[in-house]
Amino acid sequence: MKTIDKLAILCILGLAVSCGQKKDEPVTPEPVVPEAQPETRTLTFVLPEIVLEENEEAPAALKTAWVAGDQIVVHGEYAKNQVTVTLAAGDISADGKSATVTVNNLYPYQREDCSSTLYASYPASLSDNLKHCFFYSKFSTTNADIMAASNGSGDTFQFQRICGVLSLSVEGNYDGYMLSTPKKEALGYEFLQVKLTDKEQIFAQYKGDPVMQMEGPMNGSEILIYLPDGTSFAAGFTLKLREGEEYTKIFKYEDPVEIGRGGVVDIGDITAGIQKYDNPFSADIKDLDANGSANCYIVTEPGGYKFKAVKGNNAVMFLEEPAEAKVLWETWNDNAEVTPGSVLTSASYAEDFIIIHTPETLRPGNAVVAATNENGDILWSWHIWIPATAIETASYGGIMGADLMDRNLGALVATAATDNQIDILSYGMVYQWGRKDPFTAAGSFNSGTQATYAGEPEEVAAMQISLEESIAHPRLLGHIDNGDWATIPNNDFWTELEKTIYDPCPPGYRVPNRTGDFWAADLSAQTGWGINATAGWLKLGSPAAVFPIAGYRDDYSVGGMAKVGSRTLYWFARAASDTKGSGADLRQDKGTYVFGSAPKARLGSVRCVVE
Numbered sequence: 001m002k003t004i005d006k007l008a009i010l011c012i013l014g015l016a017v018s019c020g021q022k023k024d025e026p027v028t029p030e031p032v033v034p035e036a037q038p039e040t041r042t043l044t045f046v047l048p049e050i051v052l053e054e055n056e057e058a059p060a061a062l063k064t065a066w067v068a069g070d071q072i073v074v075h076g077e078y079a080k081n082q083v084t085v086t087l088a089a090g091d092i093s094a095d096g097k098s099a100t101v102t103v104n105n106l107y108p109y110q111r112e113d114c115s116s117t118l119y120a121s122y123p124a125s126l127s128d129n130l131k132h133c134f135f136y137s138k139f140s141t142t143n144a145d146i147m148a149a150s151n152g153s154g155d156t157f158q159f160q161r162i163c164g165v166l167s168l169s170v171e172g173n174y175d176g177y178m179l180s181t182p183k184k185e186a187l188g189y190e191f192l193q194v195k196l197t198d199k200e201q202i203f204a205q206y207k208g209d210p211v212m213q214m215e216g217p218m219n220g221s222e223i224l225i226y227l228p229d230g231t232s233f234a235a236g237f238t239l240k241l242r243e244g245e246e247y248t249k250i251f252k253y254e255d256p257v258e259i260g261r262g263g264v265v266d267i268g269d270i271t272a273g274i275q276k277y278d279n280p281f282s283a284d285i286k287d288l289d290a291n292g293s294a295n296c297y298i299v300t301e302p303g304g305y306k307f308k309a310v311k312g313n314n315a316v317m318f319l320e321e322p323a324e325a326k327v328l329w330e331t332w333n334d335n336a337e338v339t340p341g342s343v344l345t346s347a348s349y350a351e352d353f354i355i356i357h358t359p360e361t362l363r364p365g366n367a368v369v370a371a372t373n374e375n376g377d378i379l380w381s382w383h384i385w386i387p388a389t390a391i392e393t394a395s396y397g398g399i400m401g402a403d404l405m406d407r408n409l410g411a412l413v414a415t416a417a418t419d420n421q422i423d424i425l426s427y428g429m430v431y432q433w434g435r436k437d438p439f440t441a442a443g444s445f446n447s448g449t450q451a452t453y454a455g456e457p458e459e460v461a462a463m464q465i466s467l468e469e470s471i472a473h474p475r476l477l478g479h480i481d482n483g484d485w486a487t488i489p490n491n492d493f494w495t496e497l498e499k500t501i502y503d504p505c506p507p508g509y510r511v512p513n514r515t516g517d518f519w520a521a522d523l524s525a526q527t528g529w530g531i532n533a534t535a536g537w538l539k540l541g542s543p544a545a546v547f548p549i550a551g552y553r554d555d556y557s558v559g560g561m562a563k564v565g566s567r568t569l570y571w572f573a574r575a576a577s578d579t580k581g582s583g584a585d586l587r588q589d590k591g592t593y594v595f596g597s598a599p600k601a602r603l604g605s606v607r608c609v610v611e
Helices: 003-018 467-472
Strands: 039-046 071-075 083-086 098-106 119-122 136-139 147-150 156-158 163-169 176-180 188-196 201-211 214-217 222-228 237-243 246-253 264-269 285-287 296-298 304-308 324-331 346-350 353-357 365-372 378-386 429-432 530-532 537-540 545-548 567-575 580-587 592-599
Touching (some): 083 098, 119 136, 147 188, 201 222, 346 365, 353 365, 378 467
Parallel strands (some): 163 264
Antiparallel strands (some): 071 083, 147 156, 188 201, 324 346, 324 365, 346 353, 530 537, 537 545
16 A cells, blocks of 8 residues: 555544544543552561460460561562561560561552551461462461461551461470371361451451371470361361371370360370370281272281271272271181180271281181271271181182182181091181171081180171171171071172172182082082091092081071081072072082072071182
């Protein structure tokens, strides 16, 4: 376009604009907003007042005097303009309650809804203001004596405390602590924003990144923990004490705790209440569930072990609010008097784990440990199996359809086909169909006497029990003649499709299927079949898998076994009906060794197969 054309267009536009104005009317220029200029002001910072009773000393946990080197952040609208004020000795009053200092480069922020123009936060090291501050102060932690203030209509800042204090003391050389609560309440935040003006005070305008476990150093013998206003622990708290890099002691406070802003809750000296802490993360504690979660775990060496406090074979179904763990009962699988603590010395709960310990010299046997809530109610239980000899698996010529353990679930040894008398330690444990918890089998050869145990006594209910009762009372047998132990029939407690959360076998194993995994026909027609009624065993396969004629329990009397040496029952994962489970019903006294069914309330053996 030519230059003359451009000029013509500009003239036309100019005329169009001028037509809207009266003749000789002046053009009003756009207002020019002056850029904010930094100011110099003399600011006074006043600490919160602490009201004390007569002869009462101010708590050491709360700051009561400014000292040289204290740093305070002062800001207006933008964080880029905030100033860090470092107090000198000459700035501080004689009593330390206030400090006055001249500050340069301040950018006051004026709003119509308040007279405050400047905002302050202490300590500066924990102030982490957003780019656009407005009248907020943001802190990067709440575990400190953090404070904030505004200047109101003048240049005096009356600081307000944001947190309260939980105070304890303990004797001993500890290096740090960790605080948590049974109900997993938030202990503080890594993001807390407050709004304090001369018109409004909000001590938790925004909060985020909650802290569920709070760690900190010791202050000599004192532990001072700062918590946001309104923090409440409904069921108390747990405090772990660290020596070096490892937590070794624990203190549990069970009363409710409420923290108010600027207040101190003094628990006092906790030395008498501390206990040894079973640390699940110690290098000395080995994982039992590294290969999967289960209702049964095998231990073969002495030491400390842990597994996740989950329901059965579901690795993510954690228990709700467990508080403790205990050894419920122990057995040596014979009729000797069992010494308490001989199979497992202890069981405890910590950090979503059950931790168990064996004696320094391993004692073969079986034990059941239980997790309980704060009321002592059992939430779940697990079987700990400590065999005397290594467990082996084999296909036994392929006749089972899956590799099979060389012994019954809970048996301490395996019996060989050359044994002239079965070892009673090979009887193992017995189970009601569909339940995860074991009961003791016979305690002597071909005897109806139940193996002895130490701990929680076994009980027999007068009638059927619910699934919930079976979990809460793992020593309670549901009872009904020729029927199910459960009040509501459920054929999926054990299934052939998958290993359920009630399957009693250890990781990598499961209750065998009715077909495919176990016998496909009458045993007496199978390869390697043999029976030695005098010795108390039968065999199958090549090489031979040996099965004790271990009897079963169906008289539902405490301490009684039936048909030991003449009959035995091996459960399958399939239900036969609402009242009966499928099993290998082996009857030497009748000469029949076939598939069958039996009342689910009967206690039979389990021979686990590889998953």
